[in-house]
Amino acid sequence: MDKSSVPARLDSRFYTQDVLEVAPGLLGKILTCKVGKEYLRLRITETEAYRGTDDLACHASKGRTPRTDAMFRTGGTIYVYYIYGMYWMFNVVTSVENDPQAVLVRGVEGIYGPGRLTRRLHIDKSFYGEDLSVSQRILIEDDGYRPPYVSGKRIGVNYAGEWKDKPWRWTVL
DNA sequence: AGCAAGATCGGT
């Protein structure tokens, strides 16, 4: 049998890598989330990397606050924040403790937009700080699928000086 | 206590 076709939960060995490895690496992985009594399983199609205190687009560049605390924890932690009075943003923390990095999941199959996907998956503040490698209601799985992809500039970060042009957004073709 | 900005979205 084909071992690579058996879905396996991603663990800390994957999440503790650098965000520039994890963000494109998450493309094609299966985001599994319990919604009511059902588990919705959707492949990730678009991601963005936010990397450390130097990256002016990264919330951690403003320091460690109650809001950004989760980003400073170990890889696999969930960082969720509320924006524009309407939307929850779902992020996967990467790297090790005190090296604040995170992947913003911007899209999954059939759902384009970070605010839309959290609405569909019922992801809100209650997921803040949860651990993707052990949670019973949310996890990410790898079944070996490796889709082709392209990279481009991040969205909505024109205030970030030289950091606004980093090609840290990845989209499946 | 008040204020300005924000990793968005949907309608005009």
Add this chain to the structure above:
DNA sequence: CCGATCTTGCTG
């Protein structure tokens, strides 16, 4: 292109 809508963090 603009309004909705509210949390966060900073200023005073």
